[in-house]
Amino acid sequence: MDPIIAATHADPYPYYAQLRDQGGLIFHEGLKMWVASSARAxxxxxxxxxxxxxxxxxxxxxxxxxxxxxxxxGQLMRMNEGERQRCPRSAIEPGLGLIDGDEVNALVAARLITPDVDGLYNAMFRGPVCVVAALLGFTPAQGRTISELTADFVACLSSLSVQAQLNAAQAAAEHLRGYFIELLDDPDNKSPLLTGIRERFAGDQETLIANLIGLFSQTFEATAGLIGNALLAVIRHPSLQQGCVDDLIAETQRFDPSVQNTRRFVAAPCETEGVRLHAGDVVLVLLASANRDPQLNDSPDVFRLDRPQRRSFTFGAGRHQCPGQLLALGIASATLREILAHQPAPERLAWEYRPSLNGRIPVFRDVA
Structure with missing residues (x-):
């Protein structure tokens, strides 16, 4: 086990606890990088x-x-610092926080969701992107195509992708850009979300398009993993179905998050938590481990729907905290509610985690 393999391990959380016991910020000789595992670090x-x-x-x-x-x-706000990060964020974040939950519920309910493995895949991976596309003013047919293109595009974000996947990601970027050029030129677009973003955005159109594509890519795997891990929680503990789905999603993103870790790259010599870091050092930031730190949450290894003062690093923190947290939670809750309403048969489902260096995203299959 190492801190990267842990992301897709059956149960990485005892290992994370061992890392926290060794110190909040330690150097991993095998990976040649620093590892931050405690909530404080x-x-x-x-x-x-x-x-x-x-x-x-x-x-x-x-x-x-x-x-x-x-x-x-290179233009994504999540991949930049300073003004290149703040400008797109200040335009996009306010609108995401104002989206009506009832509208999200209606958009999810309008999709055909079936309890078989194909239906689960579409609900987890395709559905959330279709919801965001609809909120921006795309038609349902365009949303379905955009979800397929996003599936191809996200390959460029993974170092595990092979050349064929990277080629497909390049083509998907071209097509997604074309869709947004048409959308931004459409005088009949009545999307309040897109209107507000355009009014607040002070940069050039290519940067705007890149960050709108970024909305899709951030939605794709992270929301799929949140929905899938919440469904796994229900499969393992059927009594959870009797509780509030919103609470179930909220506790899942803390207890078993789809984003297990992220990285930070040291730009200049500095010190943090008593550790001297040098320019060029890499820090693997174990968000999932921090969520289970007793210093952050009481009884952190207990899944509690009614957890008071729930705290989590799953959506990041500080200047790079995910601006779409409320929307992601809303889409995940609405989707899981629809899935459970169709009463999937857990005894017919098996799963494995999608290959990833940082994501914990189950993919379901029929039991052979």
Missing amino acids: VAAVLAHPDCHVRPVAEPVPKAIAGGLAGKVF
Whole structure:
């Protein structure tokens, strides 16, 4: 076991506890990087101005630097610091927090959800992107196509992707850009979300398009994993179906999050938690471990729907905290509610975690 393999291990949480016992911020000789595992260390690294989201010498991964996927990547607010991060965020974040929950519920309910494995896959991976697409003013047919393109595009965000997947991601970026050019030129678009974003955004159109594509990519796997892990919680503990689905989703994102870790790259010599970091150092930030730190939540290894003062790092913290947290939770709750209403047969389902270095995303299959 190591802190990266842990993300898709059957139960990584005892291992995370061992790491916390060794110290909140330690150097892992095998990975040649620092590992932040305690709530205090994770909070400190995420807040430190010299701990950046990308290496200074490689703002865009070399594997995609030559195409449009790389250009999109390089303009994403989540992959930048300073004004290149603040400008798109200040335009997009306010609107995401104002989306009507009833509208999200209606958009999810309008989709055909079936309890078989294909239906679960579509509900988890395709549905959330379709909801965001509808909120921006795309038609249902366009939303379905966009969800397929997003599935291809997110491959450019993973270092596990092979060349064929990276090629598909480049093509998907081109198509997604085309959809947004048409949407932004459409005088009949009545989306309050898109209208507000455009009114607040002060940058150029290409940066706006890149960050709207980023909304889809951030929605895709993280929300799928949240829905899937909540369904696993119900399969393991059927009595959870009797509780509030909103509470179930909220506790799942703390207890068994879809985003297990993230990374920070040290841009300049600095000190945090009594540890001296050097420019070029890499810090693996174990968000899921911090969520289970007793210093953050009482009885952290207990799944509690009624947990008071629930605290979590799943959506990040500080300047790079996910701006779409409320929307993601709303989509996940509405989707799980629809899935459970169709009464899936757990004895017919098996699952495995999607290959990933940081995500914990179950993919369901029929029992052979």
